[in-house]
Amino acid sequence: MTKKKAIVLLSGGLDSxxxxxxxxxxxxxxxxxxxxxxxRHRKELKSAAAIAKDKNIPFTIIxxxxxxxxxxxxxxxxxxxxRKKMKGIxxxxxxxxxxxxxSFALSYAEAVGAGAxxxxxxxVDFSGYPDCRPxxxxxxxxxxxxxxxxxxxxxxxxxxxxxxxxxxxxxxELGAPLHKTWSCYAGGxxxxxVCDSCQLRERGFSLYNKVK
Amino acid sequence: MTKKKAIVLLSGGLDSxxxxxxxxxxxxxxxxxxxxxxxRHRKELKSAAAIAKDKNIPFTIIxxxxxxxxxxxxxxxxxxxxRKKMKGIxxxxxxxxxxxxxSFALSYAEAVGAGAxxxxxxxVDFSGYPDCRPxxxxxxxxxxxxxxxxxxxxxxxxxxxxxxxxxxxxxxELGAPLHKTWSCYAGGxxxxxVCDSCQLRERGFSLYNKVK
Numbered sequence: 096m097t098k099k100k101a102i103v104l105l106s107g108g109l110d111s112x113x114x115x116x117x118x119x120x121x122x123x124x125x126x127x128x129x130x131x132x133x134x135r136h137r138k139e140l141k142s143a144a145a146i147a148k149d150k151n152i153p154f155t156i157i158x159x160x161x162x163x164x165x166x167x168x169x170x171x172x173x174x175x176x177x178r179k180k181m182k183g184i185x186x187x188x189x190x191x192x193x194x195x196x197x198s199f200a201l202s203y204a205e206a207v208g209a210g211a212x213x214x215x216x217x218x219v220d221f222s223g224y225p226d227c228r229p230x231x232x233x234x235x236x237x238x239x240x241x242x243x244x245x246x247x248x249x250x251x252x253x254x255x256x257x258x259x260x261x262x263x264x265x266x267x268e269l270g271a272p273l274h275k276t277w278s279c280y281a282g283g284x285x286x287x288x289v290c291d292s293c294q295l296r297e298r299g300f301s302l303y304n305k306v307k
Numbered sequence: 308m309t310k311k312k313a314i315v316l317l318s319g320g321l322d323s324x325x326x327x328x329x330x331x332x333x334x335x336x337x338x339x340x341x342x343x344x345x346x347r348h349r350k351e352l353k354s355a356a357a358i359a360k361d362k363n364i365p366f367t368i369i370x371x372x373x374x375x376x377x378x379x380x381x382x383x384x385x386x387x388x389x390r391k392k393m394k395g396i397x398x399x400x401x402x403x404x405x406x407x408x409x410s411f412a413l414s415y416a417e418a419v420g421a422g423a424x425x426x427x428x429x430x431v432d433f434s435g436y437p438d439c440r441p442x443x444x445x446x447x448x449x450x451x452x453x454x455x456x457x458x459x460x461x462x463x464x465x466x467x468x469x470x471x472x473x474x475x476x477x478x479x480e481l482g483a484p485l486h487k488t489w490s491c492y493a494g495g496x497x498x499x500x501v502c503d504s505c506q507l508r509e510r511g512f513s514l515y516n517k518v519k
Contacts, residue, residue, distance in 0.1 A: 155374055161411075162367055163418035184456055190417035194454050195410040198403055199373075205402035206375035231453040238450050241443040242406050244396055 098124035100209035101251075102200045103152075105129050107142030109276045109296060110215030110254055113266035117253050118213045119150065120269055126209070127152050128200050132159040132192070133169045136282020145275055157199055165190065168280060175280050175290045184223050185291055187280060193226035197235060197250065204248045216252045220259035220295050229255055259299025260306075267303075310336035312421035313463075314412045315364075317341050319354030321488045321508060322427030322466055325478035329465050330425045331362065332481055338421070339364050340412050344371040344404070345381045348494020357487055369411055377402070380492060387492050387502045396435050397503055399492060405438035409447060409462065416460045428464045432471035432507050441467055471511025472518075479515075 101123035103115045118125050127147040131140055140156070147154040167173035167186040176185040193216065200212045216227045225231060232252050240246040254262050266273050278296040279286035286293045313335035315327045330337050339359040343352055352368070359366040379385035379398040388397040405428065412424045428439045437443060444464050452458040466474050478485050490508040491498035498505045 157374075158372070160370070161414060161418075162369075163415050165418045188456075189414070190456075191410055191414035191454060194413055194450070195407070198407040198410040201406055202373060202401070202403035203375050206373075206377045225456055225458075226454050228453065231450070234446075234450040234453045238406070238443070238446040241440065241446045242403060242438050244400070244402075244437055246437075 098122060099211065100124045100126070100207060101211040101213055102204045102207075102209050103127050103213040104196055104200055104215070105143045105147060105154075106215070107139035107144075107146065107276060108215070108278050108292075109259075109266065109273060109299075110217055110262055111143075112146050112215075112273065112276045113262055113269065113271050114213050114215035114253060115146070115150070115152070116266065116269035116271040118211075118251075123211060123213075125152050125213075126203070126207070127154045128196075128203055129154065129156045130159060130196055130199075131156055132189075133161060135168060135171055135280060138277045138279075138282045142275055142277040146272060149272065149275075155203070159195070161189070163190075175287075177289050177291075184225070187222065187291060188224050191226070193224075193231075194235075201239060201242065201248060205243050210247065211249045211251050213251050213253070215254050217254045217257065217259075217262065219257060220299060222291050222295075258302075259295055260302040263299050263303040310334060311423065312336045312338070312416075312419060313423040313425055314416045314421050315339050315425040316408055316412055316427070317355045317359060317366075318427070319351035319356075319358065319488060320427070320490050320504075321471075321478065321485060321511075322429055322474055323355075324358050324427075324485065324488045325474055325481065325483050326425050326427035326465060327358070327362070327364070328478065328481035328483040330423075330463075335423065335425075337364050337425075338415070338419070339366045340408075340415055341366065341368045342371060342408055342411075343368055344401075345373060347380060347383055347492060350489045350491075350494045354487055354489040358484060361484065361487075367415070371407065373401070375402075387499075389501050389503075396437070399434065399503065400436050403438070405436075405443075406447075413451060413454065413460060417455050422459065423461045423463050425463050425465070427466050429466045429469065429471075429474065431469060432511060434503050434507075470514075471507055472514040475511050475515040
């Protein structure tokens, strides 16, 4: 039997890397899809490329320029929010970012006959972005049923209801190279340690190390 | 009262141009969004730019490269289908194209505070693409409710259930410059007259001229 094909959205971070290894372990023939969308730095792109290359996974980069403003993830002159001081949806939110990413993955999946799209979205230890919540993925699944020729492509978000600690544990068990992943929004030589993404990551590792 | 803002997907064709004029007539402050996505020719982009410029509508072009193959609209070496011989969904179908376009429009709308996205999709005199059917737009509306901060952006597809004849009549009544629109997939000096898009357009004008 030929392996089932899947498109995996890979950012080079902890969650998407664990998701890639989860899809591989589930027997999927994976293609990684990576977005160069004007994020503040290119560190995560390098991480994504290194991780895919190590596993001999085909790797496609889509370059996108969003000309509208308003996200601190895209505008270097805007300050990054500090997790402790955050209220509501943080300024790192990029409007409809995951919708754009999944749309491209859907196009790719339909073009190559893949039956699944994997995404490392998480709705527990997360920043509160609307496009990371379970109801969003349920609605996208229903859209796919109407949007494509056969309507049979599945969105799979295996980490959706896990804590960061559980994600790290799963990544470790799957042999994912978590040391090669990059989470910091700032993209300095070392992670800044104060941005939302750093804080979520650090807390996860700290909890994981306490109980392992 | 300030005017309601809307994003209008403009291709430079008959349907999207009529839709733009419909949105203007409904009192929306419109921003045109145009995609340069590797279509076989650039004639429709020029038409779109000219039409938006005439009405002093802000005009944003998004450049996209879909690296996957399989659509005769993107690959010049593939023959274009002739309408009379067509069965099922034609080879001009670009997987998830409208999903990608609407995703960008959604991002744009959320970033600038627009309350509506207008699209000239049509499910009567159309090529049978899955992402032109009413159920697709209903599903996308439900997705938007989950995908964005406020969930209050509307997709409006005013031509969805019209015949091409009715669209031409509406466009004429609204004063849309239909003579400046471009429909032919081939993009020669003159429309080829045999591709699906030409045939639908010609049939529409012929029926319109019979009864006007």
